[in-house]
Amino acid sequence: MDVLEKHTEQTTHSEGQNDTTRGDLSAAQAANTQEHQLTFWKSVKAYPKAIGWSVLLSTAIVMEGYDTKLIGSLQAQPAFRRNYGVEVKPDSYQVTAPWQAGLGNGATVGQCFGLALVGVVTDRFGFKRTNMVALLMMVAFIFIPFFAPNIKVLLVGQILCGIPWGVFQTLSTAYAVEVCPLHLRGYLTTYVNLCWVFGQFIAAGVLRGVATRTDQWAYRIPFAVQWVWPIPLAIGSFFAPESPWWCVRKNKITEAKHNLARLLSSSSRDSPSVGSSQVVDVDEVVELMKVTVGQEKEAGTGTHYTDCFKKTDLRRTLTACAVWGMQILSGTGLRVYSTYFYEQAGLATTQAFNMSLIQYALAVVGVWIAWAVLPHFGRRTLYICGLSGLAATLLVIGGLGCVKHPSSSVSWAIGSLLLVYTVIYDITIGPICYSLVAEIPSSRLRSKSIALARITYQLLNIAFGTLTPYMLNPSQWDLGAKTGFVFAGTCLLSLAVTILFVPETKDRSYAELNILFHEKVPAWRFKDTEVDIADGSARTFNEEDR
Numbered sequence: 001m002d003v004l005e006k007h008t009e010q011t012t013h014s015e016g017q018n019d020t021t022r023g024d025l026s027a028a029q030a031a032n033t034q035e036h037q038l039t040f041w042k043s044v045k046a047y048p049k050a051i052g053w054s055v056l057l058s059t060a061i062v063m064e065g066y067d068t069k070l071i072g073s074l075q076a077q078p079a080f081r082r083n084y085g086v087e088v089k090p091d092s093y094q095v096t097a098p099w100q101a102g103l104g105n106g107a108t109v110g111q112c113f114g115l116a117l118v119g120v121v122t123d124r125f126g127f128k129r130t131n132m133v134a135l136l137m138m139v140a141f142i143f144i145p146f147f148a149p150n151i152k153v154l155l156v157g158q159i160l161c162g163i164p165w166g167v168f169q170t171l172s173t174a175y176a177v178e179v180c181p182l183h184l185r186g187y188l189t190t191y192v193n194l195c196w197v198f199g200q201f202i203a204a205g206v207l208r209g210v211a212t213r214t215d216q217w218a219y220r221i222p223f224a225v226q227w228v229w230p231i232p233l234a235i236g237s238f239f240a241p242e243s244p245w246w247c248v249r250k251n252k253i254t255e256a257k258h259n260l261a262r263l264l265s266s267s268s269r270d271s272p273s274v275g276s277s278q279v280v281d282v283d284e285v286v287e288l289m290k291v292t293v294g295q296e297k298e299a300g301t302g303t304h305y306t307d308c309f310k311k312t313d314l315r316r317t318l319t320a321c322a323v324w325g326m327q328i329l330s331g332t333g334l335r336v337y338s339t340y341f342y343e344q345a346g347l348a349t350t351q352a353f354n355m356s357l358i359q360y361a362l363a364v365v366g367v368w369i370a371w372a373v374l375p376h377f378g379r380r381t382l383y384i385c386g387l388s389g390l391a392a393t394l395l396v397i398g399g400l401g402c403v404k405h406p407s408s409s410v411s412w413a414i415g416s417l418l419l420v421y422t423v424i425y426d427i428t429i430g431p432i433c434y435s436l437v438a439e440i441p442s443s444r445l446r447s448k449s450i451a452l453a454r455i456t457y458q459l460l461n462i463a464f465g466t467l468t469p470y471m472l473n474p475s476q477w478d479l480g481a482k483t484g485f486v487f488a489g490t491c492l493l494s495l496a497v498t499i500l501f502v503p504e505t506k507d508r509s510y511a512e513l514n515i516l517f518h519e520k521v522p523a524w525r526f527k528d529t530e531v532d533i534a535d536g537s538a539r540t541f542n543e544e545d546r
Contacts, residue, residue: 024287024290024291024294025291025533027283027284027287027288028284028287028288028290028291028292028511028533029533030281030284031281031284031285031287031288032288032509032511032512032533034280034281034284034285035181035182035183035285035288035509036182036507036509038181038182038183038280039183040183040184040375042183043180043181043182043183043184044184045265045267045268046181046264046265046268046280047179047180047181047184047263047264047265047268047280048265049241049262049263049264049265050179050180050181050184050263050264051180051184051188053179053240053241053263054175054176054179054180054188054191055188055191056233056236056237056240057127057128057131057171057172057175057176057233057236057237057240058172058173058175058176058188058191058192058195059195059229059233060131060134060135060168060171060172060195060229060233061168061169061172061192061195061196061199062195062196062198062199062202062229063138063165063168063199063226063229063230064111064165064168064169064196064199065195065196065197065198065199065200065203066199066200066202066203066225066226067107067158067161067165067199067203067226068107068196068199068200068203069199069200069203069204069207069360070203070207070222070223071103071104071107071158072104073203073204073207073353074207074219074222075095075100075103076353077207077210077211077218077219078093078214078218079213079214079215079216079218079219080095080218080219081093081094081095083216083219084099084150084151084154085099095151097469097470099151099155100469101465101466101469101470102155103151103154103155103158104465104466104468104469105461105462105465105466106155106156106158106159106162107158107159107161107162107165108162108458108461108462108465109159109162109462110158110159110160110161110162110163110165110166111162111163111165111166111169111454111458112162112166112455112458112459113162113163113166114134114162114163114164114165114166114167114169115166115167115169115170115451115452115454115455115458116166116451116455117163117166117167118130118166118167118170118171118447118451119170119305119447119448119450119451119452120305120448121167122170122171122174122246122447123246123249123303123447123448126242126243126246127171127174127175127178127240127242127243127246128237128238128240128241128242130167130171131167131168131171131175131233131234131237131240132234132237132238134163134164134167134168134171135164135229135230135231135233135234135237136230136234137163137164138161138164138165138226138230139227139230139231141157141160141161141163141164142157142161142223142224142226142227144156144157144160144161145157145158145161145223146220146223146224161226166454166458169454170447170450170451170454171447172192172195173189173192173434173437173438173450174243174438174446174447174450175243176188176189176191176192176438177189177435177438177439177446178243178244178245178246178443178446179241179243179244179263182507182508182509183507185435185438185439186374186379186432186435186506187371187374189431189434189435189438189439190367190370190371190374190431190432190434190435191367192434193367193426193430193431193433193434194364194367194431197360197363197364197366197367197426197430198364200360200363201357201360201361201363201364202225203222204353204357204359204360205357206221206222206225207222207353208353208354208357210222211353241259241262241263242255242259243259244256244257244259244260244263244285244286244289245289245293245443245446247259248286248289248290248293249293249303249443249444253286253290256286256289257282257283257286260282260285260286261282264280264282268280288509288511289443291511291533292443292509292510292511292514293443293444295511295514295515295518296442296443296444296445296514297444299311299312299514299518301313301442301444301445302444302445303444303445303448304448305448305452307445308441308445308448308449308452312442312517312518312520313441313442313445313449315517316440316441316442316445316449316517317441317445317449317452317453318501319440319501319502319503319523320436320437320440320441320449320450320452320453321452321453321456322456322497322501322502323383323433323436323437323440323453323502324433324437324453324454324456324457325453325456325457325460325494326383326387326429326433326494326497326498327429327430327433327457328457328460328461328464329460329487329490329491329493329494330386330387330390330391330425330429330487330490330491330494331390331394331421331484331487331488331490331491332425333461333464333465333467333468333487334418334421334468334483334484334487355415355418355419358419359418359419359422360422362419362422362423362426363422363423363425363426363430364426365423365426366422366423366424366425366426366427366430366431367426367427367430367431369423369427370382370426370427370428370430370431370432373427378504378506378527379432379435379436379439379502379504379505379506380498380502380503380504380523380526380527381504382427382428382429382432383428383429383432383436383498383502384495384498384499385428386424386425386427386428386429386432387428387429387491387492387494387495387498388495389424389428390421390424390425390428390429390491391488391491391492391495393417393420393421393424393484394421394484394485394487394488394491395484395485395488396417396484397414397417397418397421397481397484398481398482398483398484398485398486398488399484400413400414400417400481401414401479401481401482401483401484401485402482414481435505436502436505437449437450437453437454438450439505439508439510439513440503440505440513442510442514442517443510468483471483471486499524500523501523502523503516503521503523503526504523504526504527505526506527508526508531509533511533512531512533515531515533516529516531
């Protein structure tokens with residue numbers, strides 16, 4: 001029996017009203033049709049407040065992106081190396097490879113703890129309260145790296161700061177995808193990546209500004225900048241509406257309607273022009289949420305981490321984990337250590353910081369280009385094209401690394417190709433990943449599935465965060481630009497997985513995605529499959545032709 005055909009249990013409204021199943025499905029079908037009819041600009045006009053609140057909560061990711069760039073780039077800062085490193089030759093200091101890896105992975109370990117917690121805490125207490133607490137934790141934990149007298153204390157600070165960063169990573173993406181209509185999901189989930197890039201760009205600018213300093217403030221100022229964001233964002237989070245989806249999952253139907261109304265413009269919510277494609281019926285939209293959650297309940301979807309690995313949700317969880325893991329496997333480790341990489345490729349310290357600054361400016365432009373192509377290309381298509389381009393770029397970088405006695409022109413060519421890599425990455429898999437990992441999971445397990453996907457990313461980040469310094473460090477493996485060959489191989493592996501397992505989620509409501517996964521439609525058939533919410537059917541165009 002189909003999931004929707006089995007959807008017979010009724011959801012009780014907090015005001016005591018019971019709807020019939022037929023009525024639920026009829027309203028849900030109307031809301032689903034309405035959501036597809038809303039174009040991008042009509043969605044913007046109807047949901048301007050949703051855009052604003054999503055942007056606000058996602059801005060917390062700036063801090064995570066800032067530190068991701070900060071701790072890797074500080075290792076190219078002479079003052080930082082002098083205080084936290086060891087003397088390898090007269091008046092030349094280096095942070096040893098084990099401590100390079102430890103500092104890079106310390107925040108990652110903390111993020112894994114935060115990610116494991118956020119799936120449980122968010123489901124219980126909601127998005128806004130969880131975000132406020134995490135921001136206040138951030139204010140306290142920044143004191144540790146700022147005053148760290150030695151590298152051991154600095155590592156402790158990185159681990160503790162990683163906990164709220166882990167919370168932000170899941171919460172911002174899940175909140176964005178739950179408060180926005182179908183045609184805005186791609187933009188506001190990819191904005192999360194733009195915040196990450198903004199953080200890296202700000203870090204590159206701050207580090208460039210203190211690059212010539214030789215005192216302790218060369219690294220203390222960059223740490224102190226992290227205090228800029230938490231308090232204003234915590235205040236904003238206090239006034240933010242809770243996710244209507246979270247309210248429906250908690251059976252708080254009246255609150256769901258109230259919060260959904262807060263996300264809409266008054267003209268779209270209250271317009272008397274019945275039948276207008278810009279009018280949003282709050283009751284019908286909430287009914288679609290109820291039916292979608294009901295689908296998942298009837299399909300056996302639970303609310304615990306273990307449920308992510310049962311039945312249909314196993315496929316959804318593994319796919320989301322693979323999608324986020326590909327960001328690491330595609331060679332993003334070279335981006336994290338880009339300033340250090342530029343130095344080892346032969347550029348002077350100030351030139352290395354300049355190239356890094358250019359790199360993240362191009363990354364911002366890349367996300368803007370991604371927004372321009374989102375309406376025209378599917379998520380799956382962009383992932384396949386992006387991984388193909390990245391693999392080719394990495395192979396060329398590796399080839400240039402094989403040149404014996406490289407001149408300065410070769411060093412600049414390698415640096416320029418890393419900029420090309422950045423543009424390709426931030427048009428494709430960099431931002432599009434956030435859309436896929438938010439759209440693939442079921443709504444009842446969304447926060448937990450996103451957390452598991454990000455934990456996969458972080459575990460791979462630990463592995464490659466440990467290996468990359470060894471590959472680049474001249475006192476260790478000294479691969480230099482030949483590291484491109486390593487990441488080209490993992491990038492090609494990611495391409496194969498994408499072709500076989502990553503589905504197309506563009507222009508699909510969550511109810512439609514539930515049916516596609518329940519019917520076990522192959523990943524490459526998602527785009528060409530028709531879905532009827534009313535009877536729960538899923539049929540490809542090819543089957544119709546036959």
